Amino acid sequence: MSLAGSVIVGLALLGTGLVALSLWANPVLRRISLRNIGRRKGSTLLVIAGSMVGTALIAGALVIGDTSRRLDLDIVYRHLGEIDEVVVLSGSQGRGDVYFDRRLVEERITLERLNAETESSQGEALVDGLLPVIQVEVPVQKADPVTGKPILVEPRVMLVALDWEELARFGRRPPSLTPPAQGEILASRGLARELELDPGDTLQVFAGNRPHTFTVREVVEGQGISGYRNPWDNIPGTMLMNLEDGQAVFAAEADRINAIFISNAGGVIDSFQHTPAVREALGTLLQDADPRGDFQVRAFKPDIMEENFMGEMFLTISSFGIVAGIMLVLNIYTMLAEERRTEMGVMRAVGVRRGHLVRLYLYEGLLYSLGASLIGVLVGLGLARLVVWGMNEFTWFAASGSQLRLEFTVKPLSLVVAAAAAMVLTLGTVLFTSLRISG
Numbered sequence: 204m205s206l207a208g209s210v211i212v213g214l215a216l217l218g219t220g221l222v223a224l225s226l227w228a229n230p231v232l233r234r235i236s237l238r239n240i241g242r243r244k245g246s247t248l249l250v251i252a253g254s255m256v257g258t259a260l261i262a263g264a265l266v267i268g269d270t271s272r273r274l275d276l277d278i279v280y281r282h283l284g285e286i287d288e289v290v291v292l293s294g295s296q297g298r299g300d301v302y303f304d305r306r307l308v309e310e311r312i313t314l315e316r317l318n319a320e321t322e323s324s325q326g327e328a329l330v331d332g333l334l335p336v337i338q339v340e341v342p343v344q345k346a347d348p349v350t351g352k353p354i355l356v357e358p359r360v361m362l363v364a365l366d367w368e369e370l371a372r373f374g375r376r377p378p379s380l381t382p383p384a385q386g387e388i389l390a391s392r393g394l395a396r397e398l399e400l401d402p403g404d405t406l407q408v409f410a411g412n413r414p415h416t417f418t419v420r421e422v423v424e425g426q427g428i429s430g431y432r433n434p435w436d437n438i439p440g441t442m443l444m445n446l447e448d449g450q451a452v453f454a455a456e457a458d459r460i461n462a463i464f465i466s467n468a469g470g471v472i473d474s475f476q477h478t479p480a481v482r483e484a485l486g487t488l489l490q491d492a493d494p495r496g497d498f499q500v501r502a503f504k505p506d507i508m509e510e511n512f513m514g515e516m517f518l519t520i521s522s523f524g525i526v527a528g529i530m531l532v533l534n535i536y537t538m539l540a541e542e543r544r545t546e547m548g549v550m551r552a553v554g555v556r557r558g559h560l561v562r563l564y565l566y567e568g569l570l571y572s573l574g575a576s577l578i579g580v581l582v583g584l585g586l587a588r589l590v591v592w593g594m595n596e597f598t599w600f601a602a603s604g605s606q607l608r609l610e611f612t613v614k615p616l617s618l619v620v621a622a623a624a625a626m627v628l629t630l631g632t633v634l635f636t637s638l639r640i641s642g
Contacts (some may be wrong), residue, residue, distance in 0.1 A: 258579020364449020
């Protein structure tokens with residue numbers, strides 16, 4: 204639970220506990236407040252409905268935030284996995300990544316030197332794997348094995364050529380994939396679905412407008428390195444091949460690569476916290492490494508994990524409805540005060556103090572808040588479920604054919620925070636209104 208959530212829950216427990224204790228200690232005022240709730244059923248329902256609006260919107264926003272966070276985790280596991288940073292050499296005038304001598308970089312950044320740098324600055328080793336690769340987006344087509352004629356074409360596919368021995372030592376939990384032989388590839392399930400691929404099918408990869416023929420050895424789950432790509436690109440899938448095949452097709456020279464994947468210490472999710480320190484260490488080791496351009500360190504995980512765009516957006520939109528709900532409660536209590544003007548006058552005449560009237564309204568407000576919180580949380584769940592369904596069916600998730608879907612996710616703590624926030628808002632509104640109208 205975040206600090207803000209803890210504060211809200213603490214305030215709700217404190218306020219509810221104090222009012223409930225006072226309610227228990229004042230049996231006369233308790234009977235009057237319960238009688239008022241029973242006598243004015245229409246007003247009771249109106250107050251609960253007004254308080255419920257804010258509760259439902261808060262609960263809906265928090266649940267959508269949970270769902271959005273689940274999507275972020277799915278993106279990280281599916282498209283990045285153990286990959287935390289990618290070292291590339293950008294060409295002049297922004298002409299994409301260029302190939303460089305693998306030995307040139309390996310002399311500068313080794314696992315030992317990187318960890319020595321992080322230990323000197325952070326006091327601990329923060330890197331547990333390096334993987335030299337060729338990464339490139341290419342057009343591919345499924346071809347007839349006899350005639351060579353294209354059957355299905357996909358203009359953008361992420362191809363990763365890698366050293367499989369290095370992959371077996373990459374990260375805390377290296378992927379368990381069967382290395383393809385020379386002339387073979389592994390195709391992710393998303394790519395297989397788009398091109399209707401099965402093991403043994405012929406696939407042509409284009410480099411420089413020339414087709415290079417490969418055989419599909421296996422269809423694998425697109426997760427981690429077998430699903431690697433920029434999470435925001437609409438690319439249907441990934442394929443993996445041997446580094447030697449990739450160098451022969453794209454680099455035209457042995458020992459040349461265009462990227463190095465780096466895995467930070469820790470799990471798939473928490474490892475992104477080390478990215479700033481690893482960036483700094485890489486910058487120190489790669490300074491002036493190549494005169495043709497500057498080595499850059501790309502990292503997608505921090506951007507994904509540190510933002511919760513959909514939850515924040517929905518909460519911002521909902522804030523207008525929450526304010527409207529507060530104003531509605533204010534107006535309802537003012538209306539109730541007008542209805543009870545004679546009753547309050549008689550009570551004051553027989554010796555009831557102003558503080559007693561304030562407590563009387565707070566007792567009623569506590570009971571209203573409890574009902575509104577319970578109903579509002581349920582309504583908020585339904586509202587969030589509807590929003591998630593609509594986004595899956597009518598936004599880019601459906602239009603782009605993306606494999607990613609918003610999975611409706613609810614954390615119990617979010618419901619607790621929503622109910623607590625509703626209690627704080629309602630009791631605060633009732634306290635302010637009762638202080639104003641009890642005079």
